[in-house]
Amino acid sequence: MPKIVFLCKNGASQTIEAENNWSIMQIAVEHNIEGIEGACGGSMACATCHIYVHPEWLRKVEAQDNEQSEEEKDILDTAYDVRRTSRLGCQIKLNETLDSLVVALPGTDTDW
Numbered sequence: 001m002p003k004i005v006f007l008c009k010n011g012a013s014q015t016i017e018a019e020n021n022w023s024i025m026q027i028a029v030e031h032n033i034e035g036i037e038g039a040c041g042g043s044m045a046c047a048t049c050h051i052y053v054h055p056e057w058l059r060k061v062e063a064q065d066n067e068q069s070e071e072e073k074d075i076l077d078t079a080y081d082v083r084r085t086s087r088l089g090c091q092i093k094l095n096e097t098l099d100s101l102v103v104a105l106p107g108t109d110t111d112w
C-alpha cells in the first residue's frame with residue numbers, strides 16, 4: 001500500500017498507508033485529516049479538498065494519469081491561498097509509484 005505524508009498547518013505531519021487507487025481526498029476524509037472535507041464527494045464542485053503537492057512530486061503525480069484539467073483549474077480559483085503546486089485532492093489517485101508522496105494542507109507554511 002502506498003504511503004502519503006500530510007503536512008499540517010500546525011507544523012505536524014501525518015503519514016498514512018493508503019489503498020491503491022484511492023484519491024488523496026478519500027484518504028484524507030477516511031483518516032479525519034483536518035482541513036480536507038471533500039464536500040462534493042469528488043465531483044469538482046467545492047474545492048474543499050485543496051492541497052499543495054510537494055514540487056518534487058508534481059510531475060510524478062501528473063505522469064500517473066493525474067493531469068490537471070481546465071475544469072480543475074477553474075475550481076481551484078475559488079480556493080483559499082492557492083499556490084503554484086495547488087491541486088484538488090479528489091483529482092489525484094495514489095498507486096505504488098507515488099509511494100511516500102508529500103502534500104501540504106492549505107495555509108501550511110512550507111519552504112517550497
Ligand code: FES
Pocket residue numbers: 025037038039040041042043044045046047048049075088089090091
Ligand atoms: S471533493 Fe469537491 S472538488 Fe474535490
